[in-house]
Structure formats: structure tokens, C-alpha cells
Amino acid sequence: MKRNPRMKWSFFLFCILLIQLAAIFVLPFSILSAAIVILIDLLLWFYMIALRKQTEITNQQKIQDASRYAEEALEYVSDDMPVGIITWDDDNTFIWSNPAITEKIQHLTKEDQQDMVNELLQRAEKGKSIYKIDNILYHFDLNKERRVVYLIDITKEYALENKEKQQQAVVGILSVDNYDDVIDRRDDKEVSNLNSFITTIISDWMDSYRIFYKRVNEERFFLFARYDDLEKMIENNFDLLEHIRVSAEKQDMLITVSMGISYGTESLEVIGDEAQNNLDIALVRGGDQVVVKNAGEGQKPVFYGGNSASAAKRTRVRSRAMSTALKNVFNQTGNVFVMGHRFPDMDAIGSAFGVACLARYHDKKVRIVINEDETIPDVERCLTEIHKNGELEDLLISPDAAKRQRKAGDLLVMVDYHRPSLSIDQDLYEQFENIVIIDHHRRGEEFPEKSLLTYIESSASSASELVTELIQFESNERQRMSKMAATLLLAGITVDTKNFAVRTTARTFDVASYLKTCGADASLVQYLLSTDIQSYLEISKLVGESDYVREDIVVATGTDDHEYDSVTAAKTADTLLSMVDINAAFVIIKRTDGVIAISARSSGTINVQTVMEALGGGGHFTNAATQLSNSTIAEAKEQLLDAINKQLTEGTEE
Incomplete structure (x- = not known):
């Protein structure tokens, strides 16, 4: 074993010391012993000098070697290292x-x-x-x-990474929208020709991309591909959507398709489940679109298509099934709390009181969450009328009071919205484990992780229409809603349909007729939705500040030093859309809470929902909105213009 130099040196000194002691104590004192001691000390002194010089030489050599190595390393790093x-x-x-x-x-x-x-x-x-x-x-x-x-x-x-990605598995599910409606009242021969028509177009398209596919039933196809095939479809913006829609129109048929596609490195089971979920999102959003999403955790979907307005897909059978499901939820949960979105409009208020009626039919204690400090003029007038009605007034509760009263097992019903971040009080929302959603907006990426029941119908005119249909299945001679509740529901339908001018179906008029038989007051509805002089002047000013983005698209902007309410922005957008040759209108204002709000309206040729989704909002094909925090009017306008240009050229990401 190699000894430590310090140990050697210590041993040497110890030996010298022993010799000196021997010379002093063992030998008799004489000149000889003294000479021996002096000689030993001199030898020791010379040895130490020699050792010191050797150490200095060694250290200097080490420093020189280290410097040379550093220079060589630096030269390698600067000249040879890649x-x-x-x-x-x-x-x-x-x-x-x-x-x-x-x-x-x-x-x-x-x-x-x-x-x-x-x-x-x-x-x-x-x-x-x-x-x-x-x-x-x-x-x-x-x-x-x-x-x-x-x-x-x-x-x-x-x-190499890109090559590996190109080989990733892609699973997709294609659904023919409104298939049952298209084949209704057609004989067997016509249905056979229709199936052949659909199969030919879809199979030709899939063959062109080398996709493996199988028809599961009359309206569903399963497809399997690789990511490089998917990239080609994306590059062509999923041209199947337009091809089948245009071909069907030539045959006087309303046929569109929707697809849910997923890919990634996860198991095929996970990818397949994600594809099914993406298809569900596409259908809930109105169909005629493709939803593509990586199956990996935390990934966001990309939407393509959606270039046609939602067609009516719900049936009375589905509505009755939802009524039964909601009844079961009421029976399995505790007290009921109903909540709309922040700065609720008349549709949120009307549908909330409608759900309260349903809850009371089942002897449930119910409360409607409202923050009276965050209201728009329409709702302020509405609340004034509600406070005159003791029975309805008792239903109202503030968010703070709701937090104190909430108990485990209680139920939260979200009406006229499905994005948790839009809740009147998000902390209150997060306290509930039992959640029901009733909404008519196209579903976006933000969505409650777990809900007991989800009733989203983008083809409905309003949440009030959906709730009224549910009430029809529950109401009887013993259980009838009040005239004021019927009036609020009618007001909700009226405001979202612009006096029954847009997004209406035969069922919209059916529920309106039913509400009239329940005592809805049309004159009170007109009063609640009326515009005061000040609001009219503000609308006129915003219209005067509008600019053309394109010959058929206009954007009106307020200023950072003037605050408006959301209703003013919405009515301004409606006014602009009513102008000749205008197909889309956007209004940007600063709200009373300091948030920048954008209201969007479309005649049906431009999907304003995807434009608003690109900015974190959502809504309908022809009616959408968003809010931007920590932004200015100018910054919001720049973001809006970018989103519009992107929408006009390609799919948008949420």
C-alpha cells in the first residue's frame, strides 16, 4: 500500500528526534555528543531546504501542466468541439x-x-x-x-424524432350528422341510394390518404392511419367536410360529417377513447367539423371546419330522457343551487328560475346564486321586478351566503354556460362535487372534469328553451310555474333570438306558446329588454367608430377611458350586423370591472365562435364573445384581427 508523504515525513522527524535524544542521554556528555547533535541538525536543515526546493519545482510543474491542459481544452472547445x-x-x-x-x-x-x-x-x-x-x-x-x-x-x-412522430398511430371516428333526419320519410330504395352516395364520397376520400377504415353502421366509420397521413389531411383542411356538404346540397340534401381524431404514443385504448371524446365535442359544437387532439396529458384540441350553423338534432325523446335523468339526480342529491355566468343576461336569469321550478316540483330546497354588484341594465330591471315578488325574491342568494349554506351532497346546476372560469363565483363552484350542466353554447375545451348530467344542445335557441321543455314534462295541474317565472323564461328566449329573428326552430315557437299559456307577460318582457336614451347614444357612438377589416367585416372599438356594459357591446354588434353587406361585426369595449370585452355577431357565413375561442371565449356560430384581462383596447384589437385572419385561412386552436 502506498504511504502518505506526510506520514513518511513525520516518521523521519521522529527518527531524527530519537537519535538526538540518544546522543544526549545515552552517550556521556562530551564534545563528540554535542558535535553529533549539531551535525544532525545541520543535516536536517539542509534536507528541509532541498525538500522545499523540490516541492516548489513540483508545484510549478503542476501549475504549468494544468495551464497547458486548460489551453488544450479551450483550443478543443473553440476549434474542434461540434x-x-x-x-x-x-x-x-x-x-x-x-x-x-x-x-x-x-x-x-x-x-x-x-x-x-x-x-x-x-x-x-x-x-x-x-x-x-x-x-x-x-x-x-x-x-x-x-x-x-x-x-x-x-x-x-x-x-429521427420527426420520423418517429410520423409513425405515431392515429385513430379516428367519423359520424354522419343528421343521418336519421335525412332518411326520415324516404323509402328503402332512396335510403339505399343515400347510403351508397355517402359511402362512395367517404371511401374515395379515405383511399386518397391511404387510410384503413371500416363502416361500423349506417352513420359511423372507424379509421386508422399514421401521423404523416394526418398531416396531409390537416394541410388540406379536411376537405371532406366541404366536399360532402356541397355534393349533398346538389342532391337537395342536408348532410354533413363530423370527425374525432386522436394520436400519440399512448396505448391504442387511450388514443381511441380520446378520439371518441373528440367526436362528442364536435357533435356538441354543432357538427360539420373535425376535432384533432394529441392523446397526451395536458394537450389542447385543434378545430377544423364548423363552417355551417348547427342543425336541430335534439328530439322530444332526448328531452324526455334528460327530464327523467334530472329527476333522478334531484332524488339522489341534497339541496339545489343554481348559478349562471358572470354578468348574467336574461337567458341565464330565466333558465335559473326555470330550474328552480323543476327543483321545487321535487320538493327540493333551491337557491339561485346572484351577485347583484355584477349586473347589466336588463338584469337590474329584472331584479327590481323580482324583489317585488316575495316568493321569487326568497330564491336569491349571494355567493358568500351560498358558501356558508352549502353542505356535502348538495347539487350545483350550471345554466347558460359550461366553462368553470365564467362562474359568478369560481370558489363556490369548486366546492361542489355534484354538478349538472344545462347550456346551449357550443362546447369548448374548458369543461368540468366530472358532471352527473350534461345537457348541451347547440341547436337550441337558448338555455331557457331547453329548461322550458324540461318543465313541460314535469308540469301538471298540481305543479305549475308562476307567471313571473314564465315571463323570465320568455325574456331569456327573446333576448337570445333577437325577438325570434335568429336561431329559431319550430320548437322555439312551441315553448314560447307554452310559456304564454302559463301566463308569460309579453309587455313586461319588452320593458325588461328596452334600451334607455343613454345606451342608445353610446351604441350610436360605437357604430360611428367602426372600421372595415374586409368589405363585409367591421370592428367597432371603444376607448380605454370609457366603460360600457356588455349589453351595449352586444346591441352595437347587432346594429352593425343589420347594415347592408355586413356579414360579421365585432365590438371591443372596456367593461365596468376593467376587463376588455369583445362581442361578435355573424350572418352565418363566418364562424365567429372559433374567432372568439382563439381569444379564450366561445359561444355560437353566429353569436359569440370573450373577455380579456390585463389588456388594452388597442392590444385586444390587434389580437382580434390576428384571430380573424387565422379563421379565414385555417383551423383555430383553443
Whole structure:
């Protein structure tokens, strides 16, 4: 075993000391013993001097060796290591680069160098770390203070990763929208021809992309492909949607298709379940669209199509089934709380009181959550009338009081919205485990993770229409809603249909007729929805501040120093849409709570819902809105214009 140098040195000193002690104590004192001690000390002194010089020489050699190794390492890093290094001056012009990158950038002019540095700085600020020079892809690490960037060639790694991605499994489910309605009242021969027509178009399209597919039943197809096939479909914006719609129109038929597609590295079971969920979203949103989503956790869906308004798909059978399901939920839960979205409109108020009637039919204690500090003029007038009616007034409860009264097992019914972030009080929403959703807006990505019952029908005119249909199945001579509740439901339908001018079906008029038989007061509805002089002047001013984005699209903007309510923005958008040759109108205002709000309206040729979804909002094909926090009017307008341009050219991501 190799001994420690310090141990050797200690042992040597110990031996010298023993010799000296022996010379002093063992030998008789004489000149000889003294001479021996002096000689030993001299030898020790000379040895120490020699050892010190040797140590200095050794340390100096080590320092020289370390310096040489460092120089060699630095030379390797700067010259031979496959990492590009670039430094620049105050003017963002290159000062020095190592051989690994010099050949790639030596042709750049001073302006090109400055552009490259500026782009690298911008990408770094946005958290991006990929940069491309010619056909080479680099991962870069930038130090702004030291003005240096390190670039690593990842072209081969990216190609391998991309190749692996191209081989990912893609599972899709295609559904023919309104198939039952199309074959209704057709004889067997016509149905056979229709099936052949549908199969031919769909099979030809799938064959063109080398997709494996099977027809599961008359209205469902299952498909299996690879990601590179999916990329081609996306590149062509899923042209099957338009092809089958146009071909059907030539045959005087209303046929559209919807698809749910998923892909990824997860198991086929997970990918398949995600594809089914995506199809459900596409159908709930009105059909005639494709929903594509990576099956990985935390991924967001991308929507394509949706270029036709929702066709009526619900039936009285489905409504009755929902009525029965809601009855069962009431019987299995405790007290009932009903809540609409923030700054509720008349549809949220009307449908809330309608649900309260349903709950009372089943002897449930029910409360309607309302924040009277966040209301619009229509609802303010409505609440004034409600406070005159003791029975209805007792149903109202503030969010704070609801939090105190809520107990485990109680039920929350969300009306006229399904996005938790839009709740009157999100903390209150999060306290409930039992949730029911009744809404008529197209479903977006944000959605409650678990709900006991979901009743979303985008083809319905309003949530009030859906709730009224449920009431029809429950009402009898013993259980009848009050005239005021019927009036509120009629007001909700009236405001969302613009006095029965848009998004109406035969069933809309059926429920309106039913509400009239229950005593709904049309004159009170007109009063609740009336516009005062001040609001009219504000609408006129906003209309005067509108600009054309395209010959048929206008955007009206308020100012950051003037606040409006949401109703004013909505009515301004309606006014603009009523102008000649206007197919879409957008109004941007600052709300009384400081949030920037955008209201969007369409004549049916442009899907404003997907435009608003791109900004975090949602709604319907022809009627949508969004809210932007921590933004200005100018910033909101810039984001809106980007979303409009994107909508006009490609699918939008939520």
C-alpha cells in the first residue's frame, strides 16, 4: 500500500528526534555528543531546504501542466468541439466565431449578422431555443450579458424524432350528422341510394390518404392511419367536410360529417377513447367539423371546419330522457343551487328560475346564486321586478351566503354556460362535487372534469328553451310555474333570438306558446329588454367608430377611458350586423370591472365562435364573445384581427 508523504515525513522527524535524544542521554556528555547533535541538525536543515526546493519545482510543474491542459481544452472547445460559438459587440455585429459555425455564417453581411442576433435575442426572450441556418437546425443557449451564443446541431436528432412522430398511430371516428333526419320519410330504395352516395364520397376520400377504415353502421366509420397521413389531411383542411356538404346540397340534401381524431404514443385504448371524446365535442359544437387532439396529458384540441350553423338534432325523446335523468339526480342529491355566468343576461336569469321550478316540483330546497354588484341594465330591471315578488325574491342568494349554506351532497346546476372560469363565483363552484350542466353554447375545451348530467344542445335557441321543455314534462295541474317565472323564461328566449329573428326552430315557437299559456307577460318582457336614451347614444357612438377589416367585416372599438356594459357591446354588434353587406361585426369595449370585452355577431357565413375561442371565449356560430384581462383596447384589437385572419385561412386552436 502506498504511504502518505506526510506520514513518511513525520516518521523521519521522529527518527531524527530519537537519535538526538540518544546522543544526549545515552552517550556521556562530551564534545563528540554535542558535535553529533549539531551535525544532525545541520543535516536536517539542509534536507528541509532541498525538500522545499523540490516541492516548489513540483508545484510549478503542476501549475504549468494544468495551464497547458486548460489551453488544450479551450483550443478543443473553440476549434474542434461540434458546438458553434458566436460573440458580438454593442452593434450586434459578430466579433468572433469558432470553426464549428464560421463556415455557416461567413457569407452574412453586417445587416444579416445584426438580423440574426436580433432574432436570436427575440427567440430567447420568448423562451424558444431553436434556430435554423440554411438547412441546419440548431439548439441555442444565449447569454445576453456576455453577448455570446452556443449553437448545437440537432438536425439529425430532429429528423429521427420527426420520423418517429410520423409513425405515431392515429385513430379516428367519423359520424354522419343528421343521418336519421335525412332518411326520415324516404323509402328503402332512396335510403339505399343515400347510403351508397355517402359511402362512395367517404371511401374515395379515405383511399386518397391511404387510410384503413371500416363502416361500423349506417352513420359511423372507424379509421386508422399514421401521423404523416394526418398531416396531409390537416394541410388540406379536411376537405371532406366541404366536399360532402356541397355534393349533398346538389342532391337537395342536408348532410354533413363530423370527425374525432386522436394520436400519440399512448396505448391504442387511450388514443381511441380520446378520439371518441373528440367526436362528442364536435357533435356538441354543432357538427360539420373535425376535432384533432394529441392523446397526451395536458394537450389542447385543434378545430377544423364548423363552417355551417348547427342543425336541430335534439328530439322530444332526448328531452324526455334528460327530464327523467334530472329527476333522478334531484332524488339522489341534497339541496339545489343554481348559478349562471358572470354578468348574467336574461337567458341565464330565466333558465335559473326555470330550474328552480323543476327543483321545487321535487320538493327540493333551491337557491339561485346572484351577485347583484355584477349586473347589466336588463338584469337590474329584472331584479327590481323580482324583489317585488316575495316568493321569487326568497330564491336569491349571494355567493358568500351560498358558501356558508352549502353542505356535502348538495347539487350545483350550471345554466347558460359550461366553462368553470365564467362562474359568478369560481370558489363556490369548486366546492361542489355534484354538478349538472344545462347550456346551449357550443362546447369548448374548458369543461368540468366530472358532471352527473350534461345537457348541451347547440341547436337550441337558448338555455331557457331547453329548461322550458324540461318543465313541460314535469308540469301538471298540481305543479305549475308562476307567471313571473314564465315571463323570465320568455325574456331569456327573446333576448337570445333577437325577438325570434335568429336561431329559431319550430320548437322555439312551441315553448314560447307554452310559456304564454302559463301566463308569460309579453309587455313586461319588452320593458325588461328596452334600451334607455343613454345606451342608445353610446351604441350610436360605437357604430360611428367602426372600421372595415374586409368589405363585409367591421370592428367597432371603444376607448380605454370609457366603460360600457356588455349589453351595449352586444346591441352595437347587432346594429352593425343589420347594415347592408355586413356579414360579421365585432365590438371591443372596456367593461365596468376593467376587463376588455369583445362581442361578435355573424350572418352565418363566418364562424365567429372559433374567432372568439382563439381569444379564450366561445359561444355560437353566429353569436359569440370573450373577455380579456390585463389588456388594452388597442392590444385586444390587434389580437382580434390576428384571430380573424387565422379563421379565414385555417383551423383555430383553443
